[in-house]
Amino acid sequence: MAKIPTPEELSNISFQPPAKGWMDTKPEFKEGCYCNAASPKWLEWLDYPYPRNWSVRDEDWKLPANWKEILLEGFDERLGRFRTLKLFMDICVRCGACADKCQFFIGSGDPKNMPVLRAELMRSIYRRYFTTAGKVLGKLAGARPLTEDVIKEWYYYLYQCSECRRCSVFCPYGIDMADLTILGRELLSSIGLNIEWTMASVGSCYETVGHIGATPQAYKDMIDFFAEENERVTGVYTNVTYNRKGAEILFIVPSGDYFADPGTFNYMGYLLLFEYLGLDYTISTYAAEGGNFGYFMSHEMGKRLNAKFYEEAKRLGVKWILGGECGHMWRVCNQYMSTWNGPADFLEEPVSPITGTKFENAKNHKMVHISEFTADLIKHGKLKLDPSRNAHIKLTYHDSCNPSRAMGLFEEPRYIIRNVVPEGNFIEMPSNTIREKTFCCGSGSGFNGDEYLEMRFRGGFPRANAVRYVRDKYGVNHLACICAIDRAVFPPLLDYWVPGMDVIGVSEMVGNALVFPNEIERTTDLRDRPLVGCEEAEEEEGGEIE
Amino acid sequence: MNLIDFLREHEAAIVQRWCDLIFGTYAPETVQFLKKVKNRFDNPVAYQTNEGVKGLYKALIYDMETEQLSNYLDEVIRIRAIQDFSPAQAVAFIFLIKNVVREQLREHFKGEVRIDQFSQELFDFDCRIDGLALLGFNVYMNRREKLHKIRLEEVKNKVSGLLRRTGMSIDYH
Structure with a gap:
């Protein structure tokens, strides 16, 4: 007999506690859930780096050969330039106050949209390359190497943060995920990863x-x-x-x-x-x-x-x-x-x-x-x-x-x-x-x-x-x-x-x-909808937009 | 005792268990949140799922119109139809009630009464759940079609002001 999954199996197929930790779980780019890649035309107009045709669904995002070097240098440079970035990388105590405050977590149920975990996507790289503990202890210290999969994960989740700053209201330290998202997106942009909607605009x-x-x-x-x-x-x-x-x-x-x-x-x-x-x-x-x-x-x-x-x-x-x-x-x-x-x-x-x-x-x-x-x-x-x-x-x-x-x-x-x-x-x-x-x-x-x-x-x-x-x-x-x-x-x-x-x-x-001294009798609002008490007059006239 | 009396008597426990199983279809960190946070505005997925399941269950054990059933199904499926679920995963929760009921029966009678005493009634109940699942399929498709209609409308609305300027008719309201 053909094997048919039971409703229980179906319900839990992808959603049981993953056998792998979050670091090893890759995002899946499903239709309707990712922003399209920017066309090279816009990058050329703006003189932005690495214009190319690429697609989010492709395995190969055609990153520049030295993408890792560019990204890490960019990270380092921003750690020096933005005190917020350095602080936000270091001071989170994982109290969880922000965890359930992001509407993308609340609405999607995806734990990587908990601000604390979304920030961790960047922190893990920070630890690996910019802290001694991370360099020595690696995963034990919450660090991980920078790979193309990490970049894809950043792209997926940094474009699920709407920079609304709701989480920062609840964080006792005032960590502002929006700031991290902005800087993370800058780093992605530095290796030619931008979204079409934004770049076209x-x-x-x-x-x-x-x-x-x-x-x-x-x-x-x-x-x-x-x-x-x-x-x-x-x-x-x-x-x-x-x-x-x-x-x-x-x-x-x-x-x-x-x-x-x-x-x-x-x-x-x-x-x-x-x-x-x-x-x-x-x-x-x-x-x-x-x-x-x-x-x-x-x-x-x-x-x-x-x-x-x-x-x-x-x-x-x-x-x-x-x-x-x-x-x-x-x-x-x-x-x-x-x-x-x-x-x-x-x-x-x-x-x-x-x-x-x-x-x-x-x-x-x-x-x-x-x-x-x-x-x-x-x-x-x-x-x-x-x-x-x-x-x-x-x-x-x-x-x-x-x-x-x-x-x-x-x-x-x-x-x-x-x-x-x-x-x-x-x-x-x-x-x-x-x-x-x-x-x-x-x-x-x-x-x-x-x-x-x-x-x-x-x-x-x-x-x-x-x-x-x-x-x-x-x-x-x-x-x-x-x-x-x-x-x-x-x-x-x-x-x-x-x-x-x-x-x-x-x-x-x-x-x-607003009542103007020289106005005509107002029977509709600015959208041509009849005002209360004027509905019949509108009907008689047909109420059509000319 | 017949099955329907049992189902009515154990309404709260069965609804709770059914909901918990539905929450169990999310990631473990999310399950904690769904179960823990009770405020309906801070935790709308849990609230709306719960309301939908409560209504559905009532509809199952008391007489209600098909339309009402569909409305309750829609409460739950409207959420799952846009979340990270396949179509089957989005509606599979409906079947979970079959096991929940059996679990409750076993737990309640603890071997005193054999479940197969209820076999005919359980069979009838299961058939109703199968029918419910088919309704769920309708609801899911309605939601997906709604999404596509909205996508089309949105594309039109993006330039609606310009269309109005050119005198092209639009139906804004």
């Missing part, structure tokens, strides 16, 4: 307007379209100027807000707010990408792309920079920009021209977050808002990892939300899933490639689970956020885990609620 941003490779003309065309759309919905045409020298403020957004829904509606919200205020601002077609995917592959590339901000601010002669709703852009701006490309002594300390508020927190890097700017306007009573226009939106708020954990932006978005939706329409998710403990969307740091869908859905499960709770218990129908990656990846993620949820930016709701 970086290459495009380096050569053109932003990540999607739009031309300045196409970018302008999109923004002009938003101005027309605003006029159609509200009766107010939102004037925009481009590359205007002498403007007071330079406004920079992530590209997700101008080419993909629902970010586009957020952009309409920004424009409405600025028109309402009569703000003296301009948009650049050069510094037109707030997002910085360079930061996902190396500090050097992050710095290179970020340089556009100050260069353009200087060229245009603006006083300060206002930034849109973006995630990691704000980690870059708050924690790196001043040292990478500063000092920005040609800019002034940001002051709101409407309220006179000095944004002292931005004294150094001269960049203000749109949520800080808007919350300040509301606090000073400068905006006439009609929350009933958002009555169809019952929402919860997702703290995007970087604005929350990298800049402590917790209150401002909530304050805005409370002022633009009717009382009782804003419901918080449970406390262990928000603010500094927020769960990642599962797609930060370059994971939104469609080839990576399944892994993303594992990482995003804890967040979706909390969203589901407020949907089921309170009838929440929208998830609000202040990050373009969130706006791009939550719709598919929630469609799988929590169907029936819409995703919305905070500025879009501001745009809905």
